[in-house]
Each structure stands twice: as structure tokens, then as C-alpha cells.
Amino acid sequence: MAVIRFLGLVLLGAIVGGVAALLAVAFVSAVLALNDLLLISPRSRMMFDHPGLLLAATVAVPALGGLVVGLLHRAIPEQRPHTPADVIAAVQTRHGRLPARAGGLSALSALVSLGAGASVGQYGPLVQLGASLGSLGARVLRLGRSDDNITIACGVAAAIATAFNAPLAGIVFAHEVVLRHYALRAFAPVAAAALVGYVIATNVLDQGALFHVAETAVPRPWEFMAFLAIGGLGALVAGAYMHTILGMTRIAGSLPLAPALRPALAGALLGLTALWVPDILGMGQETLRFATIAGAFGSTELLLVLVLKIAATGLCLGMGFSGGVFSPALVIGMLFGALCGSLVGQLSGAPQETFVFYAVCGMVAVTSPVIGAPLTSLLIVFELTGSYALTTAALASVTLASPIAAQLFGRSLFDIQLEGRGLDLSAGRGRAVLRATPVTEYLTKACVTLDPQSTVAEAVTALCQARHGEGYLVDGQGRYRGCVSLADLEAAREAAAGPVRVDEVAPLARPVLRPDTSLWDAMAELQDVTGEALPVIDPHADDAFRGVVFESSITRAYLAHSDELRREEHGTG
Amino acid sequence: MARDDRSRRWPASAPGLALLWLALFIAMPVQAEDDTLSVLSWGGAYERAQQAALFAPYTAATGMRIEVARYDGGLEGLRRAVAEGEVPWDLIDMTRSEAMAACAEGLLEPLSPELLAPAPDGTPAEQDFLPNSFGRCAITHSIFATVVAYRQDAFPGTRPESIADLFDQQQFPGPRALQRTPAVNLEWALLSYRVPHEELYDLLSTRRGLDLALARLDELQEIQWWEAGDTPVRLLTEGEVVMASGYNGRFFDAMVNRGAPIDILWDGQVQEHETWAIPRGAPNPETARDFLRFATTTERLADLSRHIPYGPARRSAAARVTTHPDSGIDMRLHIPTHPLNAERALAKDEAWYARTLGRIEDYFRAWLEEREGP
Numbered sequence: 039m040a041v042i043r044f045l046g047l048v049l050l051g052a053i054v055g056g057v058a059a060l061l062a063v064a065f066v067s068a069v070l071a072l073n074d075l076l077l078i079s080p081r082s083r084m085m086f087d088h089p090g091l092l093l094a095a096t097v098a099v100p101a102l103g104g105l106v107v108g109l110l111h112r113a114i115p116e117q118r119p120h121t122p123a124d125v126i127a128a129v130q131t132r133h134g135r136l137p138a139r140a141g142g143l144s145a146l147s148a149l150v151s152l153g154a155g156a157s158v159g160q161y162g163p164l165v166q167l168g169a170s171l172g173s174l175g176a177r178v179l180r181l182g183r184s185d186d187n188i189t190i191a192c193g194v195a196a197a198i199a200t201a202f203n204a205p206l207a208g209i210v211f212a213h214e215v216v217l218r219h220y221a222l223r224a225f226a227p228v229a230a231a232a233l234v235g236y237v238i239a240t241n242v243l244d245q246g247a248l249f250h251v252a253e254t255a256v257p258r259p260w261e262f263m264a265f266l267a268i269g270g271l272g273a274l275v276a277g278a279y280m281h282t283i284l285g286m287t288r289i290a291g292s293l294p295l296a297p298a299l300r301p302a303l304a305g306a307l308l309g310l311t312a313l314w315v316p317d318i319l320g321m322g323q324e325t326l327r328f329a330t331i332a333g334a335f336g337s338t339e340l341l342l343v344l345v346l347k348i349a350a351t352g353l354c355l356g357m358g359f360s361g362g363v364f365s366p367a368l369v370i371g372m373l374f375g376a377l378c379g380s381l382v383g384q385l386s387g388a389p390q391e392t393f394v395f396y397a398v399c400g401m402v403a404v405t406s407p408v409i410g411a412p413l414t415s416l417l418i419v420f421e422l423t424g425s426y427a428l429t430t431a432a433l434a435s436v437t438l439a440s441p442i443a444a445q446l447f448g449r450s451l452f453d454i455q456l457e458g459r460g461l462d463l464s465a466g467r468g469r470a471v472l473r474a475t476p477v478t479e480y481l482t483k484a485c486v487t488l489d490p491q492s493t494v495a496e497a498v499t500a501l502c503q504a505r506h507g508e509g510y511l512v513d514g515q516g517r518y519r520g521c522v523s524l525a526d527l528e529a530a531r532e533a534a535a536g537p538v539r540v541d542e543v544a545p546l547a548r549p550v551l552r553p554d555t556s557l558w559d560a561m562a563e564l565q566d567v568t569g570e571a572l573p574v575i576d577p578h579a580d581d582a583f584r585g586v587v588f589e590s591s592i593t594r595a596y597l598a599h600s601d602e603l604r605r606e607e608h609g610t611g
Numbered sequence: 612m613a614r615d616d617r618s619r620r621w622p623a624s625a626p627g628l629a630l631l632w633l634a635l636f637i638a639m640p641v642q643a644e645d646d647t648l649s650v651l652s653w654g655g656a657y658e659r660a661q662q663a664a665l666f667a668p669y670t671a672a673t674g675m676r677i678e679v680a681r682y683d684g685g686l687e688g689l690r691r692a693v694a695e696g697e698v699p700w701d702l703i704d705m706t707r708s709e710a711m712a713a714c715a716e717g718l719l720e721p722l723s724p725e726l727l728a729p730a731p732d733g734t735p736a737e738q739d740f741l742p743n744s745f746g747r748c749a750i751t752h753s754i755f756a757t758v759v760a761y762r763q764d765a766f767p768g769t770r771p772e773s774i775a776d777l778f779d780q781q782q783f784p785g786p787r788a789l790q791r792t793p794a795v796n797l798e799w800a801l802l803s804y805r806v807p808h809e810e811l812y813d814l815l816s817t818r819r820g821l822d823l824a825l826a827r828l829d830e831l832q833e834i835q836w837w838e839a840g841d842t843p844v845r846l847l848t849e850g851e852v853v854m855a856s857g858y859n860g861r862f863f864d865a866m867v868n869r870g871a872p873i874d875i876l877w878d879g880q881v882q883e884h885e886t887w888a889i890p891r892g893a894p895n896p897e898t899a900r901d902f903l904r905f906a907t908t909t910e911r912l913a914d915l916s917r918h919i920p921y922g923p924a925r926r927s928a929a930a931r932v933t934t935h936p937d938s939g940i941d942m943r944l945h946i947p948t949h950p951l952n953a954e955r956a957l958a959k960d961e962a963w964y965a966r967t968l969g970r971i972e973d974y975f976r977a978w979l980e981e982r983e984g985p
Contacts, residue, residue, distance in 0.1 A: 079813070079816075080813055080814075080816035080817045081812060081813050081816040081963070083816065084815075084816035084817075084963075084966075084967055084970075085816075085962075085963060085966035085967055086966075087966065087967075087969075087970070316817070317819075323810075323813070324810075324813055324814055324816075324817050324819075324820070327806060327810055327814060328814070328817075328819055328820070328823075331804045331806070331823065333823070333826070334804075334819055334823055335819075
């Protein structure tokens with residue numbers, strides 16, 4: 039039975055993968071068609087023989103596109119597009135259930151953004167779209183959260199496999215970035231999805247590879263030192279890129295301009311800059327190609343385009359265009375690598391036969407920290423070029439880039455963004471899940487509440503009848519007044535001659551929880567407590583007593599969550 | 612699209628056609644136009660091949676006489692004839708790029724692929740013809756190529772294998788002969804940077820791409836620019852240059868019929884389509900369609916490729932090409948669409964050129980003036 043259920047999940051993965059791949063194909067084709075129609079692609083700009091109109095369109099198209107994007111985002115509850123960060127959050131907290139409507143609207147606004155030439159990426163929206171589709175599939179079939187996570191990963195893997203024409207990269211990306219574990223139970227459905235995506239990509243999507251590199255010379259041994267160095271420096275470029283996006287987001291938030299109008303302003307600024315440097319417009323496929331050719335750019339020109347591309351992407355994403363961060367990082371990384379390559383060429387005077395190695399090393403050094411996926415970046419290089427020499431060089435570069443960037447900035451731009459929203463994934467999923475579970479799920483009223491004015495004798499009787507060792511003092515207004523133990527009450531009754539009021543008894547030192555306290559924080563509080571339960575107090579309602587959470591329920595919940603994670607991450611089927 | 616045009620046009624033109632015939636019979640009973648088909652074609656070896664493979668067999672089969680007028684490309688004559696309402700030709704053999712332009716100007720009759728015969732094994736024409744063979748007003752019958760040819764004796768111990776070698780002055784020194792146009796030269800120059808074929812025209816659409824291409828051309832020490840198609844063959848056979856661009860049919864003729872010591876470098880060959888088109892107001896459009904159907908059958912296309920090394924537009928015909936009737940050499944190895952030759956062929960992006968040629972030419976001319984100095 040379990041086997042059949044598992045095979046069903048694999049089949050579902052393949053179906054999700056197929057639909058996600060077709061959507062990805064449609065999305066990519068629509069972006070290309072829009073770019074041709076709206077005079078964004080160099081080809082359409084070249085074929086359009088009205089210089090004045092072309093200038094006007096260069097500014098107007100991104101600006102109007104921005105306006106449409108801004109209006110679309112008003113229909114999303116969070117007023118912002120959903121991105122892979124939302125997918126990661128849903129999976130890492132085992133919340134799952136990605137909203138289909140917000141996901142669809144985000145994909146639509148990304149289509150408009152990319153079509154109108156905003157400097158954003160297309161892979162983020164594809165990942166988000168695939169994930170929303172996978173989650174929808176799980177919901178339609180009323181599957182549990184673990185299966186929801188797997189179908190999300192299936193959608194993601196298929197989107198990447200299709201868009202890059204790289205099934206292995208799709209599978210690894212889904213595990214490395216989204217699931218962050220390598221359970222066999224997840225592997226088979228995800229692999230099936232990626233495979234279907236790849237087959238569809240090769241048969242339906244008649245597009246050239248993102249970059250492919252003809253046979254080239256093999257780098258000399260000392261050049262691997264240069265590749266390592268490019269990795270280290272690339273981490274800094276990646277940091278600058280990420281912080282430009284984050285900084286622009288903060289600045290945009292404080293602008294005296296309605297959020298819906300911000301993308302339009304960014305679009306107009308982008309268009310104006312593109313009149314001077316057209317390379318920053320759109321995804322920059324041509325710029326990417328030129329960056330692999332020695333001599334296509336001068337060194338200062340490389341630096342200029344590099345800086346402007348970072349600024350343009352920060353501007354577009356910060357001001358609210360919808361789109362990914364990978365494609366611009368690809369261009370930025372390639373330009374950075376090309377810059378390093380030409381500098382090395384100038385210093386060593388060697389012929390630039392290995393120029394493309396520098397460009398690719400720069401590319402992985404910047405992209406891998408941004409998306410937090412060193413293995414995926416390497417596999418993309420390998421699957422797209424089929425060159426082992428190039429992959430090895432990229433490995434040298436990523437070896438330093440990823441850890442340095444992780445130390446200095448964080449695991450990925452997504453993780454940094456999520457941390458800003460209060461979800462810290464730096465200690466892994468176990469903590470994230472417990473942090474995302476509020477303690478009120480385990481709240482109970484099955485405790486003894488005592489009136490502070492009542493006598494100790496009455497309190498002892500009440501506790502004994504209920505067979506509890508602790509009572510919680512709650513006054514007439516429903517406010518929490520402390521906690522007393524049966525032992526202390528008995529001692530007080532023994533010691534005193536006459537009747538003693540309960541509030542005269544020394545209360546227990548007992549930490550209190552709030553309704554929004556997470557299971558993780560409750561566990562931390564428990565470390566110093568010996569007792570039955572922790573009271574839950576609502577400070578927003580005048581310290582109202584809401585009930586208690588028993589120590590045993592916290593421990594049980596902790597074990598249950600750990601067990602679920604263990605089953606999800608180490609289960610075989 | 613072509614199918615719609617046809618269904619729209621025929622009911623309207625059938626009575627008109629009948630009237631035309633009537634008028635011809637009444638007004639000019641002595642003229643024998645009804646049994647003569649007038650074809651505009653390119654002359655020379657090409658026309659001789661058509662005569663042997665197409666015109667003579669058609670006359671034998673139908674009794675229709677075929678009268679050939681000499682065509683040298685361009686649309687001026689056609690434009691004038693259509694404007695004056697006196698079109699003397701029934702059928703024109705034209706390059707696809709000119710057919711596209713003429714069609715856009717309304718100088719040609721729309722053509723439907725439905726009039727084409729299926730392959731001998733029953734494969735419908737639409738699957739048998741190579742991709743993009745059917746325009747709105749023109750049907751591709753052959754594919755010719757602009758290629759690089761080189762002297763066998765110029766580079767002892769080695770020979771050019773990739774189009775990048777055209778620009779490699781170290782390994783392959785010596786003067787080159789290139790056509791004095793941006794087309795093909797820019798493509799080859801940019802291909803020498805090993806850019807993928809499918810990105811070529813996107814990259815040439817940027818200033819950076821054009822600059823890179825011209826920088827590559829600039830690296831060549833000596834270029835002899837040619838304009839007439841027989842010049843590169845002459846320059847190469849006389850030893851004036853060691854490598855030359857030119858049309859594959861002309862190089863074949865020099866190699867096989869005149870024994871010139873040259874070889875063709877197929878890498879990077881730029882393929883263009885040669886089409887049949889019927890001018891608007893042609894005297895005998897129905898006979899022209901009948902001939903077009905006859906001339907594009909698998910058998911006739913295969914036979915044409917035996918006489919001149921152009922690739923038949925039909926896959927079924929490509930498989931049936933045999934030996935040259937006079938020299939007996941295997942023609943399959945000499946046609947541009949043979950798998951061995953076509954592996955890295957480039958399809959000229961005619962839509963791109965149709966919209967950009969003026970600006971590209973200006974840019975090319977400015978570079979040329981700068982290179983050649985005042």
C-alpha cells in the first residue's frame with residue numbers, strides 16, 4: 039500500500055512537472071514575444087527604423103510596464119510580488135499551501151516586468167509559478183504538508199529543468215534551495231518532474247542554451263589561483279548586489295510616492311539610462327554573450343556596465359518590479375569575470391584563449407551566493423557547456439565564493455529577505471518549524487485557577503480535588519497574579535495559626551508565555567523550570583490569563599515535530 | 612495564410628480569367644501565347660540546367676513551348692511591368708529575399724502550397740519541403756549557398772576547416788576576395804568569435820556586435836572586393852587570392868568542369884532560397900501554376916540537382932540526387948543541403964535584412980571608406 043502511495047506521488051510529481059514545464063515554456067516564449075513587440079530586444083530595435091519613436095519607446099515602455107505592474111500588485115494581499123523566498127518560507131516552516139491567486143498574479147506581473155524590459159530575472163518567477171502549481175496540486179488532492187512540500191519542489195525542479203534545459207540542475211536546485219534535505223522520498227518525484235520538464239524543453243521549446251561554449255584551450259595551472267581569487271572577490275560583488283537590492287527596497291519604502299507608482303518611476307529612470315547604455319535593458323542575453331568574448335568590451339566599459347547593471351536591478355526590484363534575481367546576477371557575474379579576465383590578460387600578457395573561463399568563474403562566483411546554491415550553479419555550467427574543464431574552473435571559484443558570502447552576508451538573498459520578515463533559517467529547518475508554531479496550539483484551560491482573595495484551605499481543597507500540584511492566581515478582572523504550588527500552600531497552612539489568603543503565600547518563580555510565543559521559545563523557557571505548566575498571558579488585553587501549556591505538551595509537540603521532520607527528511611517512501 | 616488567400620481569390624478570378632481568354636481569342640487570334648510559357652531566369656549554366664531538367668521535359672510532356680528571358684535580379688523591371696499592366700512573364704525564378712519584397716509590394720500572385728505534388732511515397736508536400744520553403748507568393752525550389760573556397764596549393768600541410776580560418780592570417784596567410792556587401796561578411800566575422808548560430812542576428816543587432824564583426828574584417832591584411840559572381844572564381848583560379856567567398860555553383864563549375872585546384876569550405880555556408888513566383892497580371896497564370904507543380908516534383912528537383920549543385924527544396928528529392936550527367940561525379944557531395952555540408956550552415960535572416968539593409972550598408976560603407984583611406 040505504501041509503495042502504491044509512493045508511486046502515486048511520483049506520478050503526481052511527473053504531472054506537476056509536465057504542467058509546470060509547459061507553463062515555463064509559455065512564459066519564456068511570451069517574454070520573448072513581448073520583448074520583440076515592445077522594442078526591447080536588440081533585434082526588434084535594429085529592425086525598427088524610426089529613431090525618434092525608438093527613443094520615446096525606450097523610456098515609455100518600461101515606465102508604462104511599471105505602472106501596470108504597480109496596479110497588479112495592489113491585488114496581492116502583501117502588496118508585493120511573491121518570489122522564491124515565499125516558496126522557501128512555505129517549505130521550511132512546513133506551512134506549504136502557497137496561494138494560487140497571489141502566485142498567478144505575481145507571475146503575470148513578472149511577465150509584464152520582463153516584457154517591458156525591466157532589469158529583472160525570469161527564473162525566480164518560473165520557480166514561484168512552478169511551486170504554486172505544485173502546491174495547488176497537493177491541495178486539490180487533499181495531501182498532507184509533507185507531500186505538499188514535495189509537490190512544491192517538483193514544480194520548482196521542472197521549472198528550472200525546462201528554463202535552463204538542465205534536469206540535474208533542476209533536481210539539485212529543488213533540494214539545495216527549497217527542500218534543503220535529500221530524502222529519497224522527495225528525490226523520486228522531484229526527479230520525475232525534472233525529467234518531464236527536460237523532455238518538454240528539448241521537444242517544445244526550440245531555444246538555444248542560455249550560454250554554450252565552444253571547445254577552448256585548457257587553463258594553465260596557475261590560472262586556477264586566479265579562479266579562486268575571482269571566487270573570493272565575486273562574493274563581495276554578490277554582497278554589493280544583494281545589498282543594493284535590499285537598500286533600494288528600504289529607500290523605496292520611505293519615498294513619498296504611492297507604492298503602485300514606484301515601478302513606473304523606476305521604469306522611466308531605467309529607460310533614460312538605457313538610452314546611454316542599452317546593455318542594462320531587459321535580461322541582457324546579448325550582453326551575456328559579449329561578456330564571453332575577449333575584446334568585446336574595454337575594461338572601463340565592463341566596469342561601467344557592471345555597476346549600472348547592479349544599480350538598475352536594485353532600482354527595478356527595490357521599487358517594486360516583479361522578477362527574479364538570477365538572470366541579472368548572471369550578467370553581472372559574467373561582466374565581473376570578463377573584467378578579471380581582461381585584467382589578468384593585461385598583467386600577464388598571455389593570449390586570451392581562456393577568457394571564457396574567467397567569465398564563467400565570475401558568473402558562478404556571483405550567482406551562487408545570491409541564490410545560495412553552489413551545487414546548482416556548478417551543474418548549470420556543466421549541463422549547459424558539457425565541458426569538464428570549465429566545470430572544474432567554476433568549482434575553484436565557487437569554493438571560496440559561497441562560504442565567504444555566507445559568512446559576510448548570509449546563505450542567500452532569499453534567506454536575508456526572510457530574516458528581515460522575521461524568519462531565521464540560519465539554524466536550519468528544525469528551529470524554523472518550531473519558531474513558526476505558536477504555543478497557543480497547545481493551550482488548555484484544564485488547570486486550577488484560584489482567586490487571590492480565597493483562603494489557603496480552599497485552595498488546597500481545589501487543587502487536591504483536581505489532582506494538580508499547581509494553581510494559578512487570577513483576579514476578578516481575569517488578570518494573572520502569579521502561580522502557587524500545593525506544597526507551598528500546605529506549608530503556609532501548617533505554619534500559620536489563622537486563615538491565610540492565597541495571595542500571601544510566596545508565589546513560584548514561573549516564566550509566562552504570550553499568545554504569540556513560539557514553541558521554540560517555550561522550549562527555551564522550560565530549561566529553567568521544574569513544574570507542571572507555563573501560563574499564557576496576553577499583555578495586549580491587560581495581562582489577561584488565557585490558560586496554560588503543560589510542560590509535557592511542549593515536549594510532546596517538540597518530539598512530534600522533530601519526528602515529522604525526521605520522517606520527511608530521512609524517509610524512503 | 613496562403614490557403615486563405617487562394618480560397619478568397621479563386622472565385623473572383625475565375626470569371627476574370629475566362630474573360631481574359633475570350634478577349635485574347637477575339638483580339639489576337641494569330642498570336643500563339645496560349646501554347647507558350649514565358650519564364651524569367653538567370654541565364655548561363657543555371658539556365659542550361661533548367662533547360663535540361665525542367666523546360667525540355669515539360670515541353671515534351673505538355674507540348675507547351677517555354678520561352679526564357681534573362682533576369683539579373685532586382686525588382687525594377689517587374690515593378691514597371693506591373694505598373695504599366697503589361698507583364699510579359701508568366702513565371703519568375705527569384706531569390707526569396709526579393710520575392711518577399713516583391714510580395715510585400717503586391718507585385719506577385721499569392722501561391723498556395725496546395726498546388727504542389729506530394730512526394731512519390733505519398734508524403735504531403737508541406738512535410739516534404741524544407742522548413743520555410745513556402746512564402747505567401749513564392750515557393751522555394753532550390754537552395755544555393757555563399758561559401759568560402761580556397762586554393763588547394765596555398766596552405767601546404769593544412770587546410771581551412773572552420774569559417775574562423777578565413778580570418779586566421781597566421782595559419783592561412785594570403786589575400787582574400789570578399790563580396791563588397793555587408794551581408795555574409797558580417798555573419799562570418801562574428802561567427803569567428805564562436806558565437807552560436809541562433810544568436811547571430813541578435814548580436815548583429817547591437818552596435819557592439821557590428822563593431823566586433825568589422826574589427827575582425829579589419830584584421831585581414833588584404834581584401835579584394837568583388838561584385839560580379841564570376842570574379843571570385845577568376846581571382847582564385849588565377850592565384851590572385853588564396854581564399855574567396857562566392858556562390859557554390861560557380862565554384863563547382865570551376866572545380867569540376869575546368870579542373871581548377873580549389874576546394875570549398877562548407878563550414879559557415881550561408882544558405883539562400885531560390886523560388887518560383889508568378890507576377891501579378893501574368894498572361895498565363897494557370898499554365899504557370901501547372902509548370903510550377905511539374906518543376907517542383909521530386910523527380911524534376913532531383914534531376915535539376917544533377918545538373919547544377921543546388922540543394923533541392925524537397926527532402927525526397929535530396930535522397931534521389933545521383934551523378935552529374937557529363938562528368939559522372941556524385942553530385943550529393945556538392946550540394947549545400949547534403950548533411951555533411953549542411954552541418955554548420957547558416958540560414959540568411961532575410962526578414963532582418965529586409966528591414967535593416969540600408970543602415971547596415973551605410974555602416975559598412977563608412978567602415979570601408981575608413982579602411983581604404985582617402
